[in-house]
Amino acid sequence: xxxxxxxxxxxxxxxxxxLAMDVTGGNxxxxxTPGYTRQQAVFAATGKVNAKAASAxxxxxxxNIDRMFDGYTEMQIAEQAQKAGAGEAKNDMLAxxxxxxxxxxxxxxxxxxxxxxxxxxxxxxxxxxxVERDALASVGQEMAAMFNxxxxxxxxxxxxxxxxxxxxVADINVYAGEIASLNKEIGRISSxxxxxxxxxxxxxxxxxxxxxLINCQYIEGANNSLxxxxxxxxxxxxxxxxxxxxxxxxxxxxxxxxxxxxxxxxINPFLTPGKGKLGALLDVRGRVIPEYMASxxxxxxxxxxxxxxxxxQGFDAKRNLGGDFFVVVPxxxxxxxxxxELNSAILADSGRIAAAATVAGDGEQATAIAAxxxxxxxxxxxxxxxxxxxxxxGQVARDVAEAGRNSEYQANLLTQLxxxxxxxxxxxxxxxxxxxxxxxxxxxxxxxxxxxxxEMMETLMNMAR
Amino acid sequence: MSIRxxxxxxxxxxxxxxxxxxxxxxxxxxxxxSQKQINRISDDALGSSxxxxxxxxxxxxxxxxxxAGDAESWLAMSESTLSDAxxxxxxxxxxxxxxxxxxxxxxxxxxxxxxxxxxxxxxxxLANSELGGRYLFAGSRTDVQxxxxxxxxxxxxxxxxPTGNSYTGAVTKDGxxxxxxxxxxxxxxxxxxxxxxxxxxxxxxGGKTWGAQSNPGDLTGAIGLGDGLTITFAAGTFAAGDxxxxxxxxxxxxxxxxxxxxxxxxxxxSAVYNVTGEEAFTARGKNxxxxxxxxxxxxxxxxNDKPADIxxxxxxxxxxxxxISQTVAKTGAAAKRLEMTKNTLEEMNQSxxxxxxxxxxxxxxxLATQVAAKQVALQACYEVAARIQNNTILNFLE
Numbered sequence: 001x002x003x004x005x006x007x008x009x010x011x012x013x014x015x016x017x018x019l020a021m022d023v024t025g026g027n028x029x030x031x032x033t034p035g036y037t038r039q040q041a042v043f044a045a046t047g048k049v050n051a052k053a054a055s056a057x058x059x060x061x062x063x064n065i066d067r068m069f070d071g072y073t074e075m076q077i078a079e080q081a082q083k084a085g086a087g088e089a090k091n092d093m094l095a096x097x098x099x100x101x102x103x104x105x106x107x108x109x110x111x112x113x114x115x116x117x118x119x120x121x122x123x124x125x126x127x128x129x130x131v132e133r134d135a136l137a138s139v140g141q142e143m144a145a146m147f148n149x150x151x152x153x154x155x156x157x158x159x160x161x162x163x164x165x166x167x168x169v170a171d172i173n174v175y176a177g178e179i180a181s182l183n184k185e186i187g188r189i190s191s192x193x194x195x196x197x198x199x200x201x202x203x204x205x206x207x208x209x210x211x212x213l214i215n216c217q218y219i220e221g222a223n224n225s226l227x228x229x230x231x232x233x234x235x236x237x238x239x240x241x242x243x244x245x246x247x248x249x250x251x252x253x254x255x256x257x258x259x260x261x262x263x264x265x266x267i268n269p270f271l272t273p274g275k276g277k278l279g280a281l282l283d284v285r286g287r288v289i290p291e292y293m294a295s296x297x298x299x300x301x302x303x304x305x306x307x308x309x310x311x312x313q314g315f316d317a318k319r320n321l322g323g324d325f326f327v328v329v330p331x332x333x334x335x336x337x338x339x340x341e342l343n344s345a346i347l348a349d350s351g352r353i354a355a356a357a358t359v360a361g362d363g364e365q366a367t368a369i370a371a372x373x374x375x376x377x378x379x380x381x382x383x384x385x386x387x388x389x390x391x392x393x394g395q396v397a398r399d400v401a402e403a404g405r406n407s408e409y410q411a412n413l414l415t416q417l418x419x420x421x422x423x424x425x426x427x428x429x430x431x432x433x434x435x436x437x438x439x440x441x442x443x444x445x446x447x448x449x450x451x452x453x454x455e456m457m458e459t460l461m462n463m464a465r
Numbered sequence: 466m467s468i469r470x471x472x473x474x475x476x477x478x479x480x481x482x483x484x485x486x487x488x489x490x491x492x493x494x495x496x497x498x499s500q501k502q503i504n505r506i507s508d509d510a511l512g513s514s515x516x517x518x519x520x521x522x523x524x525x526x527x528x529x530x531x532x533a534g535d536a537e538s539w540l541a542m543s544e545s546t547l548s549d550a551x552x553x554x555x556x557x558x559x560x561x562x563x564x565x566x567x568x569x570x571x572x573x574x575x576x577x578x579x580x581x582x583x584x585x586x587x588x589x590x591l592a593n594s595e596l597g598g599r600y601l602f603a604g605s606r607t608d609v610q611x612x613x614x615x616x617x618x619x620x621x622x623x624x625x626x627p628t629g630n631s632y633t634g635a636v637t638k639d640g641x642x643x644x645x646x647x648x649x650x651x652x653x654x655x656x657x658x659x660x661x662x663x664x665x666x667x668x669x670x671g672g673k674t675w676g677a678q679s680n681p682g683d684l685t686g687a688i689g690l691g692d693g694l695t696i697t698f699a700a701g702t703f704a705a706g707d708x709x710x711x712x713x714x715x716x717x718x719x720x721x722x723x724x725x726x727x728x729x730x731x732x733x734x735s736a737v738y739n740v741t742g743e744e745a746f747t748a749r750g751k752n753x754x755x756x757x758x759x760x761x762x763x764x765x766x767x768x769n770d771k772p773a774d775i776x777x778x779x780x781x782x783x784x785x786x787x788x789i790s791q792t793v794a795k796t797g798a799a800a801k802r803l804e805m806t807k808n809t810l811e812e813m814n815q816s817x818x819x820x821x822x823x824x825x826x827x828x829x830x831x832l833a834t835q836v837a838a839k840q841v842a843l844q845a846c847y848e849v850a851a852r853i854q855n856n857t858i859l860n861f862l863e
Contacts, residue, residue, distance in 0.1 A: 031472055103517055104503050104825075110517050114524030121528045125535045125728055128599065128608050312706075315672060320629035321653065321706045358671025359649050359710045360722055362605035367729055373525070374732045386521040393506055394514030400507035415481060419474050426471030433858045 003460070005057065006453045012059040013446035016043060019062045020439045024432050031427040035205035038068045038427050039197055065194030067201075070424045074204060077417045078211045078218065084414040085212030086273065086280035087407035093161060093284040094396075094403045097292065100153040101396050109146050110389060113373075116143045120370035123355045124363035128317065133350035141342045144326060147300045151338030154293050161285035162255045168213055168278050169245045169258060175210040176242040179203055179226060184240035187223035196224070210236075215275035232270040234260050255285060288399065293337065295392045301336035302377050303385055304328070307369055314354030314365030322354025322365075479850050486846050490839040496827045497836060503825055512824040519821045525732075526814045532728040533807045536738035537800060539726075543601050543740050544796040546594045547789050550745070553584050553591070554756070554786040558779060560584075561763055565776040574775075578767035585760040589614055592746050592756075602742030603721030605671075611721035611742040612757070619643070622712040624696055630708065631657075634701030642713040644692035646749060647722050652688065652696065654707040660684045663703040671710075671722070718757045719747045730806045738799055740792045752788040759785050 020041035030036040042064045047057035103110055119136040126132050182203040189196045203226060207218065210228070216236060221227045228237040236243055245267070247256040257266045258278065273283030304326040311322040324343050333339040346352045357364035378388035495504055506513035563569060564577050592612045594601045603611035624636040632654070649671035655678050656664045663684050667676040669691055684703070687695040696711060714720055719742055726739040748755040759781045766774035 098505055098507055102505055103513060104501070104505060104508075106520070110521055111524070114521050114528075118524060118528035118531075121532055121729060125532055126597070126599070315708070316629075318629060319625070319627040319708060319710065321708055356672075358605065358673050358724070359651055359708070360605040360671050360724060361608055362724060362726065364605075364673075364727075367727065367735065370729060371733070373521075387518060390514045390517035390521075393517050394510050397506035397508075397510035397513045400505075401510055404507060415477070419477065422471045422474040422477075423469045426469070426473050428469060428471040430858045431469070431471075433862065437862075 003453055003456055007450060009059045010446050010450040010453060012046075012061060013449070014443055016041075016060050016062045017439045017443040017446065021436065021443070023065055024435045024439065027427045028429065028432045031429060031432075035201050035208075036427070037197070037201050037204075037425040039194065040066045040068055042066050065197065067194065067197045068425050069200075070421070073417060073421050073424065077414070077421060078207055080410065080414045080417050081208050081211040082215055082275040084407075084410040085277040086275050087403070087410040089164075089277040089280040090273075090284055090288075091403045091407035093157065093281070094288070094400045096157055096160075097154070097289065097396060098400045100150060100157070101292070101393060103393050109143075109150065110386070112139065112143045112146045113386065113389070115139050117370050117373040120366050123353065124366035124370060127355040127361055127363035127366060130350070133317070133353050133355075136353060137342065137346055137350040140325065141347065144340045144342050147296065147337045147340050150296055151293065151300075151335065154289050154296070155338065158255065158285050158289050161281050161289075165256065165258070165278065165281050165285070166247055168281065169247060172210065172213050172236075172278070173242075173244045175206050175213070176228065176236050176244070178206045179210065179228065179237045180240050180242035182206065183223075183225040183237065187225055187240065211276070213276055214278045215270075215272050230260070230267060230270060231272065232260070232265065232267050234263070234265070234267075253286075258282070292392065292396060295388070295395075296337035297335060298378065299337070299385060299388060299392075300340045301334075303372070304336060304340055306372055306375075306377055310365065310369050310372070311354050313357075314369075315356040315359055315361070316354045317351035317361070319359050319361075320352075323352065325353070475853055479846070479853055483843075483846050483850060486839065486842050490836075490843055493832055493835045493839055497829070497832045500827050500829070501825055502827045509824070516821060516824055519817050519824075523814065523817050523821070526810050526817070529730045530807060530810050530814075533730050533736070533803050533810070536728050536730075536736060537803055537807075539596055539601070539738050540796050540800045540803070542594070542596045544793055544800070546591050546601060547740065547745060547793045547796065550588060550591045550756075551786055551789050551793065553588050554782055554789065557581060557584050557760060557763060558782040558786065561775055561779045561782055564767060565772050565779065567772070569772070571770040574767040574770050578764050581760060581764040581767060585757065585764065586614075588746075588756060588760060592742055600721070602740060602745060604739070604741040604743065605724035605726060606721045607726070609720055612718045612746065613720060614718075616718060616758070616761070617714065617716065619716045620714050621694060624709055624711045626707075626709050631704035632698070632701050632707050634699035636699075636709055637697045638694060638711055639687065639697065640694045642692055642694055642715070644713060645715050646743070647712070647714045647719060648692070649722070650690040650694065650696075650711045650713065652709045654703045654705055655679075656681075657702070657704040657707075659702050660698060660700055671724075672708075717747055717755060719743055723749070730803065730810070734806075736799065736803055736806065738803070740796060745789055745792045750788045751791055752784040754781055754785040754788050756785045756789070 020043070023039050023041045027038055041062045043060055044063035046059045046061050049056040049058060102108065116136075116139050119132070119139045123129070123132045123136050182199055186196045186199050186203065189199070207226065207228075210216065214236075215231050216228050217231070218226055218228045221239065223239070225239050226237065227235060227239065229235050234243070236245075244261045246259050246261045248259045248266075249255075250257045257268050258271070259265065260267050268282055268286070271279035271282055273279050273287075308324045308326060311325040314322045316322055323345060325346060326340050327343050328336060328339040329341050330339065343352075353366075355366035356362050357368070373386065374384055376382060376384055378385060383391070496502060503509045503512055503516070560577050560580060564574050569577075589612055592602055593610055599607035600609065600611050603609055619642040621638055621642050624638050626632065626636055648669055651668040651672045653666050653668070653672070653675065654663055655666055656662070658681075661684075662681045664679045664681055665684060665688075666678050667688070667690065668674060669676075684698055687697045689695050690711065692713065694711065694713060696709070698709075721742050723741050723743045725737045725741070727735040727737045729735045744750045746756045748758070759778055763775065763778040763782070766778065
């Protein structure tokens with residue numbers, strides 16, 4: 001090996017270390033970049049050694065710039081992001097349901113119902129009393145309004161979930177499109193030497209966001225592309241093509257179905273409630289809130305029908321038979337909670353309240369109606385209106401608490417996995433500093449080598465003098 | 466913890482922990498500020514559900530107590546009125562005894578007759594006592610003055626058609642009432658239509674219980690109500706729910722009815738709180754004495770100066786006094802029962818309030834300790850956060 005080639009070795013080393021320091025600098029500057037994957041210069045020895053020929057042509061080069069990356073952890077994160085996304089979305093929605101049905105501070109339905117039954121009791125004591133009649137009509141109206149407000153607020157929440165679903169679907173389409181175009185870019189670049197590293201980071205971030213939104217699976221395909229499939233088996237991203245989701249008005253409800261645009265297939269049933277924001281929202285909108293609503297409707301409907309039944313048998317202040325006390329507007333509506341109203345005839349004239357069981361004008365019918373509060377009217381004769389409501393409140397409270405706990409748990413798991421990812425892919429300033437020292441030392445040493453070669457050259461030159 | 470500890474990991478861990486402790490801290494502070502263990506229903510699902518039941522029960526108890534209070538004042542008023550009536554009868558008895566003796570003269574009897582008339586008037590006003598605009602002794606017809614000052618033969622009111630009826634034809638009654646007590650007959654139209662097709666049901670107790678549904682066409686002729694009465698409808702169109710009623714009165718002074726008034730003082734528990742004028746003052750009472758009749762007879766005997774007739778009223782007056790005395794005892798017993806019921810309700814109220822408090826109210830001492838503990842944790846957390854990057858290799862590089 002010639003002395004001059006030793007100069008080349010020195011050059012190779014200095015260039016390699018400089019490149020490594022560039023990579024380190026990149027790592028340091030990206031310490032706070034979300035989704036950034038730490039990169040590392042991989043040194044490799046080049047040349048060959050032959051002791052017999054007294055030749056050693058050793059040098060160094062940066063063979064590759066590695067992206068420090070653990071595919072298994074990334075897969076776990078993508079999976080966990082789905083659960084965390086669903087948990088968070090459900091928790092958000094249910095926390096708002098809880099506000100509607102919050103009974104902790106009084107003045108809510110339980111209170112109004114108690115006052116309603118008490119007002120019947122008061123009327124029973126003084127059936128001819130105009131004050132008692134007006135008070136009852138007013139609290140009856142208040143109770144109907146309270147049912148309306150609960151029903152309307154729950155419906156508004158469903159509508160709200162519907163809007164959020166629209167936005168979520170738009171986001172999903174954006175991320176799917178982004179991943180498809182990144183697939184295209186990445187496929188164009190030969191990715192072995194690290195040119196695609198930044199694009200891969202970007203795609204990984206997009207994938208995680210997408211997983212938070214929708215239940216999906218992914219596999220790596222040809223040309224390093226990332227293919228994403230819905231649980232229905234249909235692709236969301238395949239190579240450089242993405243397939244959109246659209247919304248279509250449901251034929252059976254006021255809300256929208258999520259439809260796979262390519263085939264027009266409704267994919268609601270494939271979106272698991274526990275995975276992805278979209279699935280959770282569909283579940284809350286289509287199952288959870290309707291269940292609460294059905295309970296409220298059952299309550300309002302039962303109170304209305306049983307009370308009307310008794311009321312029609314009684315006599316009002318003018319000795320007419322009682323009419324309906326509560327009505328639903330529009331007539332025949334099954335949305336009892338949202339549509340129950342005090343009969344306008346009673347609102348106009350509280351004398352139409354039928355408190356008497358006989359034409360004598362007694363208060364027996366009012367007593368009988370007041371006693372409805374303790375009758376087992378609900379759950380097929382298992383519960384009173386009040387205990388039924390108490391168990392609804394208990395149910396909502398449990399669901400909300402459960403959603404809160406689950407959301408927290410899933411978020412914690414995601415944090416742990418993210419920490420695990422950080423452990424592999426994250427940047428440690430201390431480590432980069434050590435690398436910097438290490439590479440600087442190498443660089444300095446290579447410079448020294450150059451200096452030594454220079455001195456050797458000089459020695460050679462002087463020998464010839 | 467993984468082998469490599471990176472900067473983001475350190476920050477995230479500290480920030481994550483800080484949020485956790487801050488959340489716990491504000492939860493405790495919220496409880497302390499509201500003094501409540503449950504600030505939203507998800508804080509305690511079971512407790513929230515129990516609270517709904519307990520609070521409803523508490524409201525029920527409050528309503529029962531209010532009912533009992535109303536009934537108590539009614540009973541107290543009834544009791545004092547009936548005692549006064551009793552005193553009047555004692556007074557009348559003394560007058561009868563003194564005037565039945567041979568020492569009394571026609572002149573004295575004339576004068577005493579005036580006294581008895583005064584007693585009669587007082588008795589009438591007692592029997593027609595009101596409380597809050599409702600007659601005490603009218604049975605369930607509390608809006609009708611129960612006693613007329615003169616004796617009345619059996620009679621019926623004109624048939625009444627409430628203003629809400631759609632039938633506007635004439636309704637006429639016929640026949641003499643033969644019943645032994647006051648009744649309200651009610652005709653209720655079941656199926657509407659012209660008189661040839663409409664059907665009705667009949668009630669002889671004001672609408673409490675109903676007879677079988679009639680056949681179409683039964684409305685065309687006179688309808689027998691029972692007790693000698695009939696009612697006839699002129700041709701017209703009826704609507705389902707039209708109501709017609711007819712009040713009938715047995716001979717005497719009484720125009721109320723024999724129905725009890727009751728209030729609920731508990732789940733499936735009701736208390737009767739009235740004495741009907743019928744049982745206190747009429748011949749339908751326990752001793753079968755018509756108080757007003759006795760006083761009128763006494764007065765007549767005095768005026769006519771007939772000692773034997775006067776003496777004959779003495780026993781009846783005693784009977785009348787006993788009859789009223791029994792009703793006084795009845796009010797006393799009812800008041801006693803109400804008192805006991807109220808005590809039980811108060812006790813229940815107490816224990817429910819305790820239970821509500823156990824579920825709902827915060828344990829301040831416990832919370833104060835927790836606040837202190839959370840404060841220490843929060844301070845430690847800030848301390849760590851402030852020092853997070855104190856030690857790095859950067860400090861040692863020249």
